[in-house]
Amino acid sequence: MRRSPELKPNLWDALTAGVVVVLAVACAAAFWGRGGGTEQLTMVVSIDGAEVERLNLDGGQGQRVYTGNGYTLTAAFSPEGVTVTEADCPTQDCVHSGTIRRGGQSIVCLPGRIIIQLVGGPADRDGPDVIIG
Amino acid sequence: MEGVWVLLTALLLTACAAPGPAEETPVSRQIVAMDTAMTFTVYGEGAAETVQAAVERVQDLETRLSRTEDGSEVSRLNGSAGAPAAVSEETYRLIGAAMELGEEAGGAFDITVAPVVSAWGFTESAFRVPEQAELDELLTHVGPQHIRQNDQRQADGTYLVELDAGTQLDLGGIAKGYASDCLAALFAERSVERGWVSLGGNVLAWGTRPDGAPWRIGIQDPKHPDRQQDLGLVGLEDAFAVTSGSYQRYFEEDGAVYHHIIDPATGYPADSGLVSVTVVAGVERGGETALGSGTMCDAFSTALFIMGEERALDFWRSSGRTFDLILVTEDGRVLVTDGIADRFTPEEGSGYRYETVS
Numbered sequence: 001m002r003r004s005p006e007l008k009p010n011l012w013d014a015l016t017a018g019v020v021v022v023l024a025v026a027c028a029a030a031f032w033g034r035g036g037g038t039e040q041l042t043m044v045v046s047i048d049g050a051e052v053e054r055l056n057l058d059g060g061q062g063q064r065v066y067t068g069n070g071y072t073l074t075a076a077f078s079p080e081g082v083t084v085t086e087a088d089c090p091t092q093d094c095v096h097s098g099t100i101r102r103g104g105q106s107i108v109c110l111p112g113r114i115i116i117q118l119v120g121g122p123a124d125r126d127g128p129d130v131i132i133g
Numbered sequence: 134m135e136g137v138w139v140l141l142t143a144l145l146l147t148a149c150a151a152p153g154p155a156e157e158t159p160v161s162r163q164i165v166a167m168d169t170a171m172t173f174t175v176y177g178e179g180a181a182e183t184v185q186a187a188v189e190r191v192q193d194l195e196t197r198l199s200r201t202e203d204g205s206e207v208s209r210l211n212g213s214a215g216a217p218a219a220v221s222e223e224t225y226r227l228i229g230a231a232m233e234l235g236e237e238a239g240g241a242f243d244i245t246v247a248p249v250v251s252a253w254g255f256t257e258s259a260f261r262v263p264e265q266a267e268l269d270e271l272l273t274h275v276g277p278q279h280i281r282q283n284d285q286r287q288a289d290g291t292y293l294v295e296l297d298a299g300t301q302l303d304l305g306g307i308a309k310g311y312a313s314d315c316l317a318a319l320f321a322e323r324s325v326e327r328g329w330v331s332l333g334g335n336v337l338a339w340g341t342r343p344d345g346a347p348w349r350i351g352i353q354d355p356k357h358p359d360r361q362q363d364l365g366l367v368g369l370e371d372a373f374a375v376t377s378g379s380y381q382r383y384f385e386e387d388g389a390v391y392h393h394i395i396d397p398a399t400g401y402p403a404d405s406g407l408v409s410v411t412v413v414a415g416v417e418r419g420g421e422t423a424l425g426s427g428t429m430c431d432a433f434s435t436a437l438f439i440m441g442e443e444r445a446l447d448f449w450r451s452s453g454r455t456f457d458l459i460l461v462t463e464d465g466r467v468l469v470t471d472g473i474a475d476r477f478t479p480e481e482g483s484g485y486r487y488e489t490v491s
Contacts, residue, residue: 049164049188090258096359105361106163108170111258115163115170130172130329131361132336133353133376133409 039120041103043082045075048113057082057118071112082107082116102127157343159328160184166195167309169333175320176327176343183323187330190319191312197224200247200303201256207302215298217283225282225292230424231307231432232277237452238436243397245275247303253402255393260384262391268400274299275397309335310431313373314424317416334376335431338369339416347476354483355380355408355461364467364483367459368476371416373427377434378409378461396439405441410434411459413473429454442468446490461485 045053047068055064061078063085073087073094081101084094089111097107104127106117160180163172171191175183199205210218220228228244235242247256248271254260263271279300283293296302304311309332316330320339327340329348338348347370351363358380367374379392379402396403412434414426433456437445442460449458449470457472467485469477474489 046163049162098360100361106170106172108165110165110168110170113165115165117163128349128351128363128366129342130331130336130348131351131353131363132331132374132411133334133355133378133381 039103041079041081041121042119043075043077044117044119046115046117066112066114066116068109068112068114071109071114073109073112073114075107075116082118084109084116087112104130157327162188164188164191166191167199167312167333168201168305169309170331171333172329172331174328174330175325177325179323180325180328183320183325183328186323187316187319190315191332194308194312194315197221198227198304198308200301200305207304210294210296211301214296214300217293217295219287219289219291220294222286222290222292225294226424227304227307227311227428228280228294228302229282230311230428231304232280232282234307234429234432235277235436237454238433238440238448240276240397241436241439242306242432243275243277244302244304244306245277245279245300246395246397247301248274248299249397249400250303250393250395251301252400253391253393253395254384255382260386260391262386263400272397272400274301275400306435307428307431309333310373310375310427310429311424313337313427313431317373317425317427321418334378334381334434335427336369336374337416337427338372338374341370350374352376352411352459352461353378353380353409354480356484363480364461364485365459365469365477365479365487367411367413367473367478369413371418372413373416373430374411374413375427375430375434376409376411377438379403379438380408394435394438403439403441405439406463407438407441407445407460408463409459409461410438410445412437412456413459414454414456426456430456446470458490 041057043055043057045066057077057079063074063076065074071089074085076083076085081099083099084107087094089109094107094109100107100118103119103121106115108115157176159174159176161174162184173184173187197206200207206220206224210220231244252263252267252271279297281295312332313335317337330337336350342348347368349366350369352365354362354364355378379394382393383390392402394403412430414430442462457470460468465485467487468490471489471491479487
């Protein structure tokens with residue numbers, strides 16, 4: 001009768017298994033972290049095309065006042081998002097824009113040429129790249 | 134020895150998950166130009182330079198085509214009504230294209246309706262309801278018959294255009310579409326692989342997303358104009374999409390709502406039963422030209438809004454042009470033409486009824 005092969009694990013097998021586990025974890029991290037918006041939610045403000053402030057929203061809450069083209073608005077921010085609470089522009093579109101909460105969203109004051117945009121934060125893979133209209 | 138093979142297999146699997154094109158980081162920039170917010174997003178080598186070139190191209194167009202900027206070609210033309218004025222070849226051809234598209238659309242798109250739009254206060258955001266007598270007088274200056282183009286090129290390379298006294302041009306209904314055509318040509322010239330541009334209600338979807346899927350273009354829900362909320366997504370690759378909607382600019386007076394899309398036939402905001410019109414057409418890769426599909430989409434989005442559902446769909450079927458439509462009606466229907474129906478995903482729970490039109 002033929003003898004079964006030796007099945008007892010040796011040191012080389014243990015080392016290989018360990019490497020496989022480490023690579024599997026790295027693989028999963030790379031897959032789930034891919035473009036996953038691990039960046040923190042950040043408010044980027046530009047006036048007349050030039051960036052004037054970049055603020056990490058995880059840092060707490062508060063408000064900022066921005067002036068462009070003779071118009072002034074007040075933006076309240078918190079880790080949940082940004083809202084324009086007050087503006088002296090004639091259209092008030094920025095005030096009516098409500099609260100923006102996700103990367104890619106923005107509030108625009110056309111008369112003041114002020115744009116408040118959110119970048120980073122959790123990615124919405126099924127959401128739109130851009131909304132038209 | 135088996136362990137070596139296991140190790141190699143694991144390495145191979147890891148390589149599969151390694152950062153690929155999906156990890157590309159775009160260069161993105163927002164500006165205010167042509168009285169709207171614009172976003173430029175470009176991926177790949179030289180993206181920053183391409184974004185800068187795109188911004189400069191749009192700003193140059195604004196400088197020449199703006200009706201409200203002193204010294205622009207259009208302002209000078211409007212200021213010399215009753216006498217010939219010299220404009221650049223580019224402006225001359227854009228005026229000609231606008232007139233042709235307006236004629237195709239049966240006059241529903243008209244670049245001479247500007248004084249009427251101003252009478253409603255939409256130019257300066259000083260809203261008012263004009264008297265009928267005022268509108269009647271202004272409408273006598275509206276129509277392409279009040280524009281004369283001289284196709285003789287002048288020694289300095291300009292062309293002469295003459296407006297009748299009282300007539301004013303506003304290229305705002307076509308300039309952003311023209312700009313998107315120019316940016317498509319710019320992207321082709323610079324061999325840009327992927328990106329997108331949003332010029333107010335005009336989108337250019339160039340190439341695909343980094344994962345190879347079409348760009349996901351959300352159509353703004355007119356019921357919630359103050360929120361960035363879509364009523365559906367259309368997947369687009371190498372395409373233009375332009376939306377005109379009554380929710381984009383309007384005011385209320387004595388309980389009535391007046392929006393900014395003025396019917397050149399009546400002088401009043403179009404009461405067509407539609408609340409938004411999106412026109413979609415493809416980019417012809419390798420054949421990108423100014424005065425292409427982007428310009429057409431911009432003009433037709435306004436014209437078809439004014440036409441209303443029935444006329445707009447008749448026009449779509451019979452115009453001989455290749456484009457598709459997403460119409461949103463006042464009674465809560467979303468009509469998607471069959472050329473893009475398989476690329477359109479309705480938003481669940483939006484409350485709209487979705488229909489495919491052939």
